[in-house]
Amino acid sequence: MDAFYASVELLRYPELRGKSVVIGGGRQAVPETLPDGSRRFARLRHYAGRGVVTTSTYEARALGVHSAMGMMKAAQLAPDAYLLPTDFDSYRHYSRLFKAAVRTFTDQIEDRSIDEIYIDLTGVAGDTRDVAAAIKVAVHEATGLTCSICIAPNKLLAKIGSELDKPDGLTILGHADIERRIWPLPARKVNGIGPRANERLAAIGITTVGDLARADIGMLQERFGGNYTDWLARVARGVDDRPIVISSEPRSMSRETTFERDLHVRQDRPALSAHFTALCKRVSEDLARKGYVGRTVGIKLRFADFKTVTRDVTLAEATAGAIAIRRAATECLRRVVLDRRLRLLGVRVSTLEKTGNVVAGKLQHSLPLEDETWTPAAVSVSGSSAD
Incomplete structure (x- = not known):
């Protein structure tokens, strides 16, 4: 699909067709409907936070804005671009x-x-x-x-x-057509040549697929090993024996969120608990919608210093219930020393089993957001470094 998320948004906001539009602004990017029925849209120059671009229209891409780019960097490249929130439903x-x-x-x-x-x-x-x-x-x-x-x-x-x-x-x-249409392309265009491999190839003068096709095999083996070199040689010549996989089972389902600002374990306890609850509920809904239950529940934490910690626990019975997922995730959380501000929080359910009649357990509206999950009694918090 062409610029899929952005194209869906343009169905809703046709007045933005042909303009630079960036998707991923969050609540602050919800358009305002004016008394005359027209809409006022946020501009990228007014964005403040640490979010990333989900996608953008081709007009914004022409200005250098691409998926996974930091929004603040995108604002430098395209300050006049219109900003819209994501709508995954x-x-x-x-x-x-x-x-x-x-x-x-x-x-x-x-x-x-x-x-x-x-x-x-x-x-x-x-x-x-x-x-x-x-x-x-x-x-x-x-x-x-x-x-x-x-x-x-x-x-x-x-x-x-x-x-x-x-x-x-x-x-x-x-x-x-390979030599004419594929060989002039940058090597990174081949799915499987990631940023690090691309950098290592560029360091030895290989920047295009054609360079890769003409490269000395022995030189590649010295730097990348036999298996990866064999794969590089094959893809540079358009060789691929993988079949179409008609059905495949997911290994896990997860949800995560990067906060607009680093959150303090004690000072931002209500916000952290609300995010935690929402992630567990969304994972539960994903499992139910796709007909799975899971036996292993895990969490992912990324601190302000970018250190990432994961923990998981295996349950006696598989579940898709939000309450069970949250309890298990809380158990994981208790095994982490929360001594720094948090940048990202994620919840994952794995060891999945297919089931045809899953009903996701609903979190009760009465479940307090300021519960014991994020209190100092529930986690180990050291002194000044948490500030």
């Missing part, structure tokens, strides 16, 4: 719509994420380009949104090719 709704449209053509689908799928068209009758064009029409009719499709002999080339002609692209990519 809406994104999930449109995700279901676009995937249902594709399933009218084939059920041979690998679900990769909320906005991306692989499709095996081997058994679908008709000219492949015509089928792809029909899929694009069906997705647009179902959602009002555009998507980009690449038809290729394997998943590696399909993934790379789907980015070549965005937005609203339809790309046919074969092995004969």
